[in-house]
Amino acid sequence: MFEVSVEDSFAAGHALRGYRGKCENPHGHNYKVRITLAGDELDSIGLLYDFKDLKQAMNQIIDRLDHQFLNDIEPFRQLNPSAENMARYFYQEATSHLQQATGGRVKVKQVKIWETDSTTATYFE
Numbered sequence: 001m002f003e004v005s006v007e008d009s010f011a012a013g014h015a016l017r018g019y020r021g022k023c024e025n026p027h028g029h030n031y032k033v034r035i036t037l038a039g040d041e042l043d044s045i046g047l048l049y050d051f052k053d054l055k056q057a058m059n060q061i062i063d064r065l066d067h068q069f070l071n072d073i074e075p076f077r078q079l080n081p082s083a084e085n086m087a088r089y090f091y092q093e094a095t096s097h098l099q100q101a102t103g104g105r106v107k108v109k110q111v112k113i114w115e116t117d118s119t120t121a122t123y124f125e
């Protein structure tokens with residue numbers, strides 16, 4: 001199997017509903033995201049998936065969230081904007097992009113979100 005990953009970062013605010021503690025109040029993070037793809041078949045020039053295309057796909061997801069208050073944006077109006085739920089959101093969005101772009105040749109393996117330098121959440125299926 002082959003894997004490729006790209007990382008990017010963005011800034012956003014959130015408030016965790018139902019959390020008993022400081023994170024219940026609105027506050028911000030500089031998030032980092034890593035999307036990892038996997039597949040066992042390379043394309044005709046030896047790439048699993050062009051880093052540039054993966055960065056572009058990631059930017060489209062990030063553009064919706066960057067410098068926003070996440071609780072005001074779907075799907076986080078109902079879904080708590082925890083790092084875990086954000087990781088799953090990136091996974092789902094990237095998966096639908098990759099399905100369209102590669103017809104299933106390349107899959108999203110996992111998404112990792114850093115909420116701080118020392119705290120991460122990962123989603124995979």
Ligand SMILES: [Zn+2]
Binds near residue numbers: 029115
């Ligand atoms: Zn937070």
